[in-house]
Amino acid sequence: MPEYKAPIREMQFVLHEVLDSESHFQAIGATDASRDMIDAIMGEAAKFCEEVLAPLNQVGDKEGCTWNDGVVTTPTGFKEAYQQWVENGWPSLAQPTEFGGQGLPESIGNVVSEMVSTANWSWGMYPGLSHGAMNTIELHGTDEQKEVYLSKLVSGEWTGTMCLTEPHCGSDLGTLKSKAEENDDGSYAITGTKIFISAGEHDMAENIVHIVLARLPGAPEGTKGISLFVVPKILPDGTRNAVECGSIEHKMGIHGNATCVMNFDSAKGFLIGPPNQGLKCMFTFMNFARLGTAMQGVASSELSFQGALAYAKDRLAMRSLSGPKAPEKVADPIIVHPDVRRMLLTQKAFAEGGRAMLMHAGFLVDIVKYSADDEQKKEADELLSFLTPIAKAFLTEVGTEAANHGVQVFGGHGYIQEWGMEQIVRDNRISQLYEGTTGIQALDLLGRKVLMSQGEMLKKFTKIVHKFCKANEDNATLKPLVEQLAKLNKEWGDVTMQLGMKAMQNREEVGGAAVDYLMYSGYITLGYYWARMAEQAQKALDAGTDEADFYNAKIKTANFYFQRILPRTESHKLAMLNGVDSLMDLEEEHFAF
Secondary structure, eight states: OOOOOOOHHHHHIIIIIISOHHHHHHHTTOTTOOHHHHHHHHHHHHHHIIIIIHHHHHHHHHHOOEEETTEEEOOTTHHHHHHHHHHTTGGGTTSOGGGTOOOOOHHHHHHHHHHHHHHOHHHHHHHHHHHHHHHHHHHHSOHHHIIIIIHHHHHTSEEEEEEOOOTTTTTOGGGOOOEEEEOTTSOEEEEEEEEEEETSSOSSSSEEEEEEEEBOTTOOSGGGGOEEEEEESBOTTSOBOSEEEEEEOOOSSOTTSOEEEEEEEEEEEEEESSTTOHHHHHHHHHHHHHHHHHHHHHHHHHHHHHHHHHHHHHOBOSOOTTSOSSTTSSSOBGGGSHHHHHHHHHHHHHHHHHHHHHHHHHHHHHHHHHOSOHHHHHHHHHHHHHHHHHHHHHHHHHHHHHHHHHHHHHGGGGGSGGGOHHHHHHHHHGGGTTTSOHHHHHHIIIIIIIITTTTHHHHHHHHHHHHHHHHTTTOTTTHHHHHHHHHHHHHHHHHHHHHHHHHHHOTHHHHHHHHHHHHHHHHHHHHHHHHHHHHHHHHHHHHOOSOHHHHHHHHHHHHHIIIIITTHHHHHHHHHHTOSHHHHSSOGGGGOO
């Protein structure tokens, strides 16, 4: 397995230099969040992730979870690692002080989450899902619900889940059948089966708080008739609730996390939010989970890059086409070969660019949660809504590409389990599926966020990119990047208008173009973050620095991204503008073989 080392300097560069963390935290009133404090938190988190979690990553993959009559046992060391996590106070880091939290901004918690995710994604899902449950209860729960559940979730004594989908409905939640009938005491009896419930049952915490979607009697059909409930495994009075794990899935990857079938047999639940508004309330959870899933793409890119880089420096094979680079050895290290460098640079570009995108999204979350300026909150919320489907789908898609490159750099050894590279591919593959597939995210972006807003949500982001390009149009170092980015930024609006016109004639055009549109948008968006990083790196070099190699590497990686990766936008543009006809012309019966 790759020996994970937390990329602290990379994180510091984005947080402190590109995004100006100190100004950001001052603006939202987080005066305690100094640079020194953040760096200290990162240092301690890095130790825990490198020394405790990373060694368990392959253990979890090999052992998996076991199920016995409703009881789930996690892999060796997982429970002990969680106890240490709780004892050290990590679950409370970015939670409200009134419920026992440390009150730090969400974005600081995200930095720690990236380290956890990269070190051991399967383990990180157990505490990770609790954050969405906490946010949902905090925003939509009653005072009594907050008092009962939040302090235990914040401390980490309890964990949380979200129970959405069912065997027959997948992502089409409008067809779910789980029902909720009111009891005499005002609680509800929840009955139904939920599937694909990550961390739905385990031995790491004394209680699990399930956030569940179900229908009230007489509720409207479809998504307008869904309500939201909190259903604890152990009720507040200490009795066992009627919710059990019927089985766990045998999966392609993330073996260390229990993916459960959960059976609710008149389990006692408590309504959260207004009746029939459950899906709206659940989006609090889902949006958080989508950004968390985007992080899996970045984590996979980073871990695979670290493993591939170390191997490429050590592995000897063939000679450089321009002559031996290590004449004293029997062959050259494979890092000298252009194709190996192509793969390594692609991994590096996706990991570091994706990190910048998610850290910026984390700052937007901070503004939405903590800013006292209502207009600023509104702007941040709209921008975050636009970026979320791009981050979730694009970063997980390229995360799988990066993980595949890692296997390829290792050659045949990459296909062998002991090296751990193929595990990254298997673990990351689910990220393109859960919390809404790439296709669903693409429909959300193009159909809902862009076309339904008449392009206004897109314009909010392209305006930011335009201002950046104008401010740097005379920057000699950035000029080639800025010119390319400015051209694509304008084209983005033009392409969107063309798609909008096509959709007015045939609504199927939206579905036919959506994934290409999302990937096209993702490459441009990542280009903006790479241009920002290149700008900051050049400023540091101009000011004089003893880290010239670090900053030059940023500029050279940005140049690689713009020259070798960003041109992919052209093929996505051509594909989506060629229309939906070729997708729909073949009759259904002619798909047979």
